[in-house]
Amino acid sequence: MAKTLVEKLWSRHCVADLGDGTDLLYIDRVLLHERTGSIALKGLAEQGRAVRHPDRAFVCMDHIVDTRPGRGDETLMPGGEAFIRETRAAANAAGIRIFDIGDNRQGIVHVVSPEQGIALPGLTLVCPDSHTCTQGGLGALAWGIGSSEAAHALATQTLVVRRPRQMRVRFEGELPAGVGAKDMILHLIAAHGAGGGSGYAIEFAGSAVSALSVEARMTLCNMAVEFAAWTGLCAPDAKTIAWVEGRPFAPKGMAWAQALADWADLVSDADAVFDKEIVVDCASIAPTITWGTSPQHALPITGVVPDPAHAADANAAEAQRRALTYMGLEPGQALAGLPIDGAFIGSCTNSRLSDLRAAAAILKGRHVAPGVRAICVPGSGLVKAAAEAEGLHQIFLDAGFEWRESGCSMCFFAGGESFGKGERVVTSTNRNFENRQGPGTRSHLASPVTVAASAIAGRIADARALAAQPVEA
Amino acid sequence: MEKFIRLTGIAAPLFRANVDTDAIIPSREMKRVSKEGLGEGMFADWRYSDVANRVENPDFVLNRAPFRQAPILLAGANFGCGSSREHAVWALKDYGVRCVIAPSFGAIFQGNCVRNGILPLVLPEPEVAALVAAAGPTPLTIDLAALTVHSADGRTLSFSIPPADREMLLEGLDAIGVTLKRLPAIKEFEGAYRTRHPWMFA
Numbered sequence: 001m002a003k004t005l006v007e008k009l010w011s012r013h014c015v016a017d018l019g020d021g022t023d024l025l026y027i028d029r030v031l032l033h034e035r036t037g038s039i040a041l042k043g044l045a046e047q048g049r050a051v052r053h054p055d056r057a058f059v060c061m062d063h064i065v066d067t068r069p070g071r072g073d074e075t076l077m078p079g080g081e082a083f084i085r086e087t088r089a090a091a092n093a094a095g096i097r098i099f100d101i102g103d104n105r106q107g108i109v110h111v112v113s114p115e116q117g118i119a120l121p122g123l124t125l126v127c128p129d130s131h132t133c134t135q136g137g138l139g140a141l142a143w144g145i146g147s148s149e150a151a152h153a154l155a156t157q158t159l160v161v162r163r164p165r166q167m168r169v170r171f172e173g174e175l176p177a178g179v180g181a182k183d184m185i186l187h188l189i190a191a192h193g194a195g196g197g198s199g200y201a202i203e204f205a206g207s208a209v210s211a212l213s214v215e216a217r218m219t220l221c222n223m224a225v226e227f228a229a230w231t232g233l234c235a236p237d238a239k240t241i242a243w244v245e246g247r248p249f250a251p252k253g254m255a256w257a258q259a260l261a262d263w264a265d266l267v268s269d270a271d272a273v274f275d276k277e278i279v280v281d282c283a284s285i286a287p288t289i290t291w292g293t294s295p296q297h298a299l300p301i302t303g304v305v306p307d308p309a310h311a312a313d314a315n316a317a318e319a320q321r322r323a324l325t326y327m328g329l330e331p332g333q334a335l336a337g338l339p340i341d342g343a344f345i346g347s348c349t350n351s352r353l354s355d356l357r358a359a360a361a362i363l364k365g366r367h368v369a370p371g372v373r374a375i376c377v378p379g380s381g382l383v384k385a386a387a388e389a390e391g392l393h394q395i396f397l398d399a400g401f402e403w404r405e406s407g408c409s410m411c412f413f414a415g416g417e418s419f420g421k422g423e424r425v426v427t428s429t430n431r432n433f434e435n436r437q438g439p440g441t442r443s444h445l446a447s448p449v450t451v452a453a454s455a456i457a458g459r460i461a462d463a464r465a466l467a468a469q470p471v472e473a
Numbered sequence: 474m475e476k477f478i479r480l481t482g483i484a485a486p487l488f489r490a491n492v493d494t495d496a497i498i499p500s501r502e503m504k505r506v507s508k509e510g511l512g513e514g515m516f517a518d519w520r521y522s523d524v525a526n527r528v529e530n531p532d533f534v535l536n537r538a539p540f541r542q543a544p545i546l547l548a549g550a551n552f553g554c555g556s557s558r559e560h561a562v563w564a565l566k567d568y569g570v571r572c573v574i575a576p577s578f579g580a581i582f583q584g585n586c587v588r589n590g591i592l593p594l595v596l597p598e599p600e601v602a603a604l605v606a607a608a609g610p611t612p613l614t615i616d617l618a619a620l621t622v623h624s625a626d627g628r629t630l631s632f633s634i635p636p637a638d639r640e641m642l643l644e645g646l647d648a649i650g651v652t653l654k655r656l657p658a659i660k661e662f663e664g665a666y667r668t669r670h671p672w673m674f675a
C-alpha cells in the first residue's frame with residue numbers, strides 16, 4: 001500500500017500496536033537541555049531507574065546560559081545556575097554527553113543536533129522542547145515532548161504515541177526576491193490559523209521546498225509547532241545528504257553507504273493519501289511580519305493592522321483587541337514605519353550561518369539607527385566561529401549590533417535579560433506571545449533580513465527597498 | 474500518580490483561544506529544578522497586577538468568588554499550546570486544578586496532563602460555551618468511569634478519551650512502569666532493528 005513519508009518512518013519504528021490508534025515507537029535519539037532535561041534525569045534517578053542507552057542521549061546547555069561575552073555558569077536568571085549545575089551533575093551521573101559552556105560545540109539544541117550529525121534522516125528524535133520539529137528539516141521524525149515523556153524515552157528507548165493525521169503542505173512556484181522560509185511559514189500560519197495543523201504530522205513539499213537550502217528547511221519546520229502540528233518534516237534529498245555527510249556523529253565509510261541505501265526510500269509514494277493537503281502559491285508570499293500576540297497575527301510587511309470590527313467572530317475580535325492593546329497599536333495603522341526599540345537575530349528559527357550571512361548582506365556598510373538596541377546571537381559556538389572566519393562578526397559589530405555567545409538568549413524571558421516593558425522589538429524568533437521576550441515587551445516576528453533592515457531604519461522596514469539602495473560610503 | 478475517577482467542583486471560565494504554556498506559567502516563575510510550589514506562579518501575569526509583590530488583579534477570574542481554587546477550568550480552543558514545559562501542568566496541579574475542559578488542547582500539554590493525573594476533557598466548542606455561560610457557584614461533576622459531565626444546569630454531557638489515557642488516569646498508573654512490562658518485546662525489536670539499520674549503530 002502506498003505510504004506517506006511519515007507513515008514509512010512510523011512503521012520502521014513501531015514496536016507494538018497498543019490499540020486505539022496508539023503505538024509504542026522506538027526512539028533513536030533523546031536530546032535534553034538544562035531547562036527541562038534536568039528534571040527528567042532527576043525524576044529517573046529518584047525512581048531508581050537507569051538510562052537505557054546513555055550513548056544515544058545528548059544534553060545541550062542553551063536555555064538559561066548567559067550569552068554575554070566572557071560568561072560562565074552564572075546567569076542573570078535568579079536560580080539559573082542551579083539548573084545548569086544540576087543538569088551537568090545529572091548528565092555526568094547518567095553517563096550522557098554534554099555540550100557544555102566553554103565547549104565550542106555548545107549552542108541551541110536544535111542547531112547543535114543537526115550540526116553534529118546527531119539528527120539524521122530516518123531517525124526518531126525527541127526532546128522536551130516544543131521546537132524539536134526544527135530537526136524534521138533533515139527528514140527525521142522529530143517532535144517535542146514533556147519532561148515525564150523524556151524520562152520515559154530515556155528509561156525505555158520508546159514512547160507511546162498516537163498516530164497523527166497526515167497533511168502535506170505544498171509550496172509551489174518561485175519565491176519572490178527577498179522572501180524566504182520564515183515568510184513562508186508565517187504566511188501559512190496567517191492564512192490557516194495557529195491551530196491549523198492541530199493533530200497533523202506535516203510534510204512540507206513542493207518545488208519551493210526543494211529549492212530551499214537545508215538550513216532554510218529547518219526554519220520552515222521550526223514553526224510547525226506554531227501551527228499546532230504534532231511535527232513537520234521535509235523529505236531528505238541530495239542536498240540533505242551533502243549537508244549531513246562528514247558531520248561528527250554521522251555514519252562513516254561502510255555505514256555511510258548503508259545509510260544512503262536506507263534513505264533512498266524516504267519519500268512519500270506518488271499515490272500516498274494525505275488526510276489534508278494545502279497548496280501555497282509562492283508568488284503570492286511577501287516579506288511577512290507579525291503585528292499581534294499569536295503567530296497567526298501576521299501580515300505582508302506592506303499591510304495595515306486589522307480592525308477587530310471585521311474579525312471572523314466574537315472570539316477572534318476579542319483576541320485581536322487584546323493583542324492591539326498589548327502591542328500598543330491602532331486598527332488601520334501601517335506596519336512599515338512603526339518605530340522600534342530593539343532588533344534581535346537569533347533562536348532556533350534563524351541563527352544558522354545562512355541567516356547571519358543574509359542579515360550581514362543588509363547590514364554591510366550601514367549602521368543601526370540611534371536608540372535601537374540590536375543583538376545577534378549565533379545558534380552555536382561553531383556557527384559563531386564560522387561567521388567570524390568569514391568576517392561577519394565585524395559587519396555586525398560595525399553596524400552597532402552586539403555579538404554574543406550562543407544560546408537561546410532573548411528569544412524567551414527567563415527572569416534575566418529583556419528589552420523592557422513596552423519596547424517594540426523586531427525579532428527573528430518564533431513566538432510573539434505576551435511577555436515571551438520579557439514583561440510587556442512587544443515582539444514582531446520576521447525574517448533575519450527584515451530584522452536587519454528594521455534595525456537600520458529604526459522602524460519596521462522592508463528589506464527589499466534597502467537591498468536595492470546603494471550603500472553610502 | 475494520583476487517580477482520577479470522579480470529580481465534583483466549581484468550574485472557572487477562562488474561555489480564551491490559544492492560551493499558551495508561557496501564560497499558564499511564565500518562564501521566570503520556573504525557579505527551581507522541582508515540580509513543587511509552582512501553583513503560586515500559575516497565570517502570574519494575569520493573576521497579579523504587581524507580579525513581584527504578588528498583588529492580586531481583582532479582575533482575573535480565579536481571584537473572584539466563587540472561582541478561587543476552582544478544580545476545573547473551562548478553557549478555549551488549543552489550550553496549552555506553545556512551549557513544552559511540563560511546569561504548566563505541575564503549576565495547575567499544585568494550584569489544585571484536576572480537570573481542564575476545552576474544545577482542543579496543545580498536543581504536548583494534553584499528554585503531560587494525563588501523565589500527571591489531570592483530565593484533559595475535550596467537548597465541542599458550543600458545549601464548552603454553554604458551560605461557560607452557566608458557570609457559577611453550582612459545581613459540575615465529572616465521571617471518568619462513566620465518561621459524563623453533569624452540568625450546573627442539570628444536563629448530562631458525554632465525552633470520549635483514548636482508552637489508554639483513561640486507564641492511566643483511572644488507575645493512577647506510572648507510564649514508565651507500564652512500558653517496562655514490555656521490555657522483552659522492546660529488546661526483540663531492537664535486535665531486528667539493528668540488523669535492518671546497522672549504520673545507526675556503527
Ligand code: SF4
Pocket residue numbers: 062063108109110129131346347348349407408411412429430
Ligand atoms: S531558541 Fe527560543 S524557541 Fe528555540 S529552543 Fe531556545 S527558547 Fe526555545
